Amino acid sequence: MNHPDALLALALIGTARGPLPTPGPDALAGAAAQVTRPDPEGTLLARAALHALAHAAGRRPDPPGDQPDPAPPETLPELPARAARHLPTVIRTPLLNEWLTLCAQGGWRVPHALLPDLLDHAATSYNSHLRPLLTPVLGERGHWLARLHPDWASLSPNPDSWEATTPAGREDLWRRLREHDPQAARELLQRRLDSERADTRRRLLTALLDTLTDDDHPLEPLLDTLTTDRSADTRTQACAALHRLPRSAQNARNAARLAALFGGTPPTPDDHATRDGLPDPPGQNTPALLAHLLAHTHPDTLLTALNTTPAALTALARQHDQLQPLAQNAVTTHHTPLAAALLTELPTHPQLLQVGPPETLAAAHTQAMNDRDLERLLTLLDPHPGPWTPDLSAALLTTLHATCPTRHHAAHTHRWEQLAELAATRAHPHTLHPGPLPDDATEWAPQTMGKLQATLDLRQQLWTDFGKERG
Amino acid sequence: MTPTPLTADAVLALAPDAASAQAARRLAAPGNWPTLNAPASSLWGECQGSGRTPYLTGVDLSGPAPTTPAFKCSCPSRKLPCKHALALLLLHATHADSFGQAAPPQSLQTWLDGRAARAATTTPVTAAPDPAAQAKRRAAREKKVSLGLDQLQTFLKDLIRDGLAHATARPYSDWDTQAARLVDAQAPGAARLVRQIPDHLSDPAALLAHLGRLYLLTEAWPRRDTLSGAQQADLRAALGFPIDSAGVLAGSGLQARWQVMGQSVTEEDTLSTRRTWLTSGDHTALLLDFSAAGRPFPPALPPGVTLQAEVCHAPGTVPQRALLRGEATPTRPEAPPPGLTLDALLDRHGAALALNPWLERTAHLTGPLHIVPGDPWHAQDHTGRLPMSGRNPTLLALSGGHPVTLYAEWNGETLTPLSALHAGTLHPLRAVSDA
Numbered sequence: 001m002n003h004p005d006a007l008l009a010l011a012l013i014g015t016a017r018g019p020l021p022t023p024g025p026d027a028l029a030g031a032a033a034q035v036t037r038p039d040p041e042g043t044l045l046a047r048a049a050l051h052a053l054a055h056a057a058g059r060r061p062d063p064p065g066d067q068p069d070p071a072p073p074e075t076l077p078e079l080p081a082r083a084a085r086h087l088p089t090v091i092r093t094p095l096l097n098e099w100l101t102l103c104a105q106g107g108w109r110v111p112h113a114l115l116p117d118l119l120d121h122a123a124t125s126y127n128s129h130l131r132p133l134l135t136p137v138l139g140e141r142g143h144w145l146a147r148l149h150p151d152w153a154s155l156s157p158n159p160d161s162w163e164a165t166t167p168a169g170r171e172d173l174w175r176r177l178r179e180h181d182p183q184a185a186r187e188l189l190q191r192r193l194d195s196e197r198a199d200t201r202r203r204l205l206t207a208l209l210d211t212l213t214d215d216d217h218p219l220e221p222l223l224d225t226l227t228t229d230r231s232a233d234t235r236t237q238a239c240a241a242l243h244r245l246p247r248s249a250q251n252a253r254n255a256a257r258l259a260a261l262f263g264g265t266p267p268t269p270d271d272h273a274t275r276d277g278l279p280d281p282p283g284q285n286t287p288a289l290l291a292h293l294l295a296h297t298h299p300d301t302l303l304t305a306l307n308t309t310p311a312a313l314t315a316l317a318r319q320h321d322q323l324q325p326l327a328q329n330a331v332t333t334h335h336t337p338l339a340a341a342l343l344t345e346l347p348t349h350p351q352l353l354q355v356g357p358p359e360t361l362a363a364a365h366t367q368a369m370n371d372r373d374l375e376r377l378l379t380l381l382d383p384h385p386g387p388w389t390p391d392l393s394a395a396l397l398t399t400l401h402a403t404c405p406t407r408h409h410a411a412h413t414h415r416w417e418q419l420a421e422l423a424a425t426r427a428h429p430h431t432l433h434p435g436p437l438p439d440d441a442t443e444w445a446p447q448t449m450g451k452l453q454a455t456l457d458l459r460q461q462l463w464t465d466f467g468k469e470r471g
Numbered sequence: 472m473t474p475t476p477l478t479a480d481a482v483l484a485l486a487p488d489a490a491s492a493q494a495a496r497r498l499a500a501p502g503n504w505p506t507l508n509a510p511a512s513s514l515w516g517e518c519q520g521s522g523r524t525p526y527l528t529g530v531d532l533s534g535p536a537p538t539t540p541a542f543k544c545s546c547p548s549r550k551l552p553c554k555h556a557l558a559l560l561l562l563h564a565t566h567a568d569s570f571g572q573a574a575p576p577q578s579l580q581t582w583l584d585g586r587a588a589r590a591a592t593t594t595p596v597t598a599a600p601d602p603a604a605q606a607k608r609r610a611a612r613e614k615k616v617s618l619g620l621d622q623l624q625t626f627l628k629d630l631i632r633d634g635l636a637h638a639t640a641r642p643y644s645d646w647d648t649q650a651a652r653l654v655d656a657q658a659p660g661a662a663r664l665v666r667q668i669p670d671h672l673s674d675p676a677a678l679l680a681h682l683g684r685l686y687l688l689t690e691a692w693p694r695r696d697t698l699s700g701a702q703q704a705d706l707r708a709a710l711g712f713p714i715d716s717a718g719v720l721a722g723s724g725l726q727a728r729w730q731v732m733g734q735s736v737t738e739e740d741t742l743s744t745r746r747t748w749l750t751s752g753d754h755t756a757l758l759l760d761f762s763a764a765g766r767p768f769p770p771a772l773p774p775g776v777t778l779q780a781e782v783c784h785a786p787g788t789v790p791q792r793a794l795l796r797g798e799a800t801p802t803r804p805e806a807p808p809p810g811l812t813l814d815a816l817l818d819r820h821g822a823a824l825a826l827n828p829w830l831e832r833t834a835h836l837t838g839p840l841h842i843v844p845g846d847p848w849h850a851q852d853h854t855g856r857l858p859m860s861g862r863n864p865t866l867l868a869l870s871g872g873h874p875v876t877l878y879a880e881w882n883g884e885t886l887t888p889l890s891a892l893h894a895g896t897l898h899p900l901r902a903v904s905d906a
Contacts (some may be wrong), residue, residue: 004676007679008675008676008679011631011634011635011675011679012634012635012636012675013634013636014631014632014633014634014635014636014637015631015632016632016633016634017634039628041627041628041629041631041632042624042628042686042690044631045627045628045631045682045683045686046683046686046687046690048679048680048682048683048686049680049683049684049686049687049828050683051680051683052679052680052683052684053683053684053824053825053828055680056680056821056824056883057820057821057822057824057825058821059817059820059821059883060814060817060855061813061814061817061851061852061854061855061856061857062849062855062856062857062858063855063856064851064852064853064855064856065843065849065851065856066843067841067843067851067872068843068844068872069872070871070872070873071871071872071873085479085565088479088496089496089497089499089500092493093497112868112869112871113865113868113869113893113898115864115868116864116865116867116868119864120864141868141871144871144872145864145867145868145871148844148867149844149864443523447519450502450503450505450519451502453502454500454501454502454503455500455502456502457500457501457502458500458501458502461500461501461566
């Protein structure tokens with residue numbers, strides 16, 4: 001045992017229980033031998049101090065270990081400082097989405113020093129829109145960094161790491177693949193979906209529904225098998241996907257059933273009734289069956305099968321008092337011609353207005369503003385992504401100004417504030433300020449308007465600094 | 472003249488705490504400020520807060536160095552600077568063109584004039600100390616310290632006689648009582664070391680080393696008269712005697728270009744200590760600021776800045792602790808010297824320890840180093856590697872796995888990076904503790 005260890009051993013049991021160890025022959029032990037005190041405790045402490053200091057002063061670096069491979073060189077240009085300076089201000093605010101979008105639109109990547117804060121925020125944020133916005137702007141360094149950090153790894157999943165990643169990571173991987181190579185994404189689903197856990201399946205099917213196009217008809221066999229799945233969620237999602245694929249067998253069956261109903265012959269019970277989600281009992285000429293078929297058969301399939309026009313189909317639905325299911329159908333399938341026809345019957349249906357022709361929606365906006373109907377404006381504008389057109393933005397700010405709650409009339413204050421908040425992030429940032437509020441405005445109204453203007457100013461600065469034109 | 476804006480980083484370094492910095496960022500949009508003006512070497516503006524009348528915020532940039540502004544705000548916050556003052560400075564850094572030239576309102580002008588008037592009059596009006604009374608106070612304190620350290624020595628010897636294996640079984644109150652006695656004996660430095668004993672209970676070798684170091688204090692004090700002046704100063708500093716600021720400032724100073732290399736804050740009980748490291752060639756100066764019970768620190772010198780300043784070192788065998796004499800004016804930065812290898816860093820640290828056995832840490836420019844994440848993180852070069860304290864994602868983001876040069880503290884156990892040299896500029900780092 002060397003001398004320091006022997007000293008430590010004695011210190012542990014106590015000098016009352018053993019003699020001081022004799023220093024060895026080496027130089028340091030020799031120096032320690034010179035250190036003596038009248039009592040063994042003092043001698044031990046003084047010698048221990050000598051050894052500890054010699055040890056600390058003589059320390060050498062530990063042998064080197066493996067180091068991570070360096071990050072690959074960047075392929076995108078770094079975001080200029082004048083735009084990057086805004087990130088600390090907008091991070092953890094609703095404006096972060098717009099900042100990230102502007103960054104991606106310009107083809108830039110986030111400067112290295114800002115990456116940790118951004119990744120930290122994204123990894124802890126519940127905002128699901130953030131992940132896809134982040135991917136294009138992280139740059140090589142950001143992806144490299146995310147993979148090295150356990151908390152961030154899910155923000156940059158490696159395509160080869162499907163097995164290792166979380167359900168959220170798999171969804172993210174699939175969404176990215178879907179963006180770059182839809183065919184490969186379809187093949188991945190066909191290969192993998194069966195063996196995934198329920199949670200991952202739900203996520204992947206949700207991602208599919210978010211991005212479904214007409215090109216996805218090859219997925220029909222897979223979706224067909226899922227309509228008899230054990231999980232009710234999966235069955236519903238599969239039926240919803242098949243409904244949105246106009247040439248699916250499910251749509252064809254539903255169209256045939258509907259044609260039979262309208263032809264006066266009630267459809268005969270068939271093997272597919274359950275998997276197609278028909279209401280019980282099937283085969284009866286009940287309004288429930290009619291409602292289901294009008295809501296769950298792709299409009300294109302319907303129009304072809306019944307050999308009719310959107311206007312005639314709308315009239316038919318009204319005859320049977322089934323306008324709402326048909327409207328639901330037009331909304332689900334984003335069918336603009338049918339929505340346009342239905343709007344003649346249901347001119348205020350908010351979702352139909354979103355799907356219908358833009359000029360009808362614009363007219364509805366104008367109408368609501370003329371009526372100063374804030375409740376309706378909120379319903380119409382909430383699903384309308386920004387930035388809004390300059391005309392709509394200017395008109396809305398004027399409406400907000402004109403409907404400002406006053407000390408005499410403050411009935412709609414909550415709606416007014418909600419609308420102002422919505423306008424702050426969605427309105428076109430180059431919208432002119434409508435001027436000072438009337439003198440009898442409530443005490444906090446100027447503050448709300450001030451906040452709205454401050455946000456618009458900041459966004460205007462953002463656009464300028466990102467080099468985005470007014471258009 | 473309109474002062475050159477501080478950089479946003481430099482402004483945020485002035486924040487008393489992270490919450491203020493975050494709040495200031497949110498406020499730093501021109502839209503929140505109906506009025507913004509930057510007349511001669513000051514800034515003022517009105518910020519719409521939650522109340523009806525906006526807050527009136529002023530910043531005086533005419534001070535000795537533009538890096539040490541003074542603040543005034545009509546908001547009720549007790550923080551200094553408050554979020555409004557920080558936001559005003561941030562805005563000046565990012566949106567200088569939004570500032571007008573209008574003169575401030577009367578209340579602010581009075582404050583600015585008052586500051587200017589005070590700066591013009593010379594300050595030394597300290598009463599001449601009574602040498603006799605001073606000597607008496609000093610003797611009384613030394614006697615108290617002697618008694619306290621004597622008791623500590625007995626305590627340490629008792630620990631060793633009974634065996635350290637039994638030390639873990641002692642109640643915490645034992646250590647606290649012993650520490651409290653040393654505080655009463657006016658040896659707060661020794662009290663601190665006693666309070667640290669429980670941290671080492673799980674590692675007997677470290678515990679014995681720690682006790683040995685404490686024991687050295689109790690041996691050195693009674694025979695302090697045999698030590699050199701510098702060694703006595705080391706001993707007094709380790710025992711927690713305050714430095715004699717007037718004496719230090721009356722001594723010789725080093726007038727040079729000093730670069731602010733890094734900053735770190737440690738918290739012990741209710742006292743926070745902020746260390747600011749300056750270097751000039753081979754010289755190092757350590758400026759300390761204290762804040763008790765969560766009160767904010769005085770404004771900091773932002774890392775990366777180079778100052779023309781006169782630094783007076785407190786006496787000691789290893790010149791480290793220092794005070795600034797007079798004004799520090801920002802100046803053109805110099806290219807930093809090359810970094811030390813880790814082996815050379817340990818060499819310097821060892822040489823300093825040989826002079827002052829109680830030295831807690833040294834700071835060095837070291838690199839180029841590879842940063843290796845893991846548990847713990849390591850810094851490594853061709854001479855080997857050293858463990859780092861905490862995690863430092865910003866450092867990893869800046870280096871990208873390529874070698875990087877750091878300004879870092881070494882405390883004998885872990886390397887704490889304070890700033891990184893990135894693309895020719897010093898980038899301050901905040902470590903993330905693993906807790």
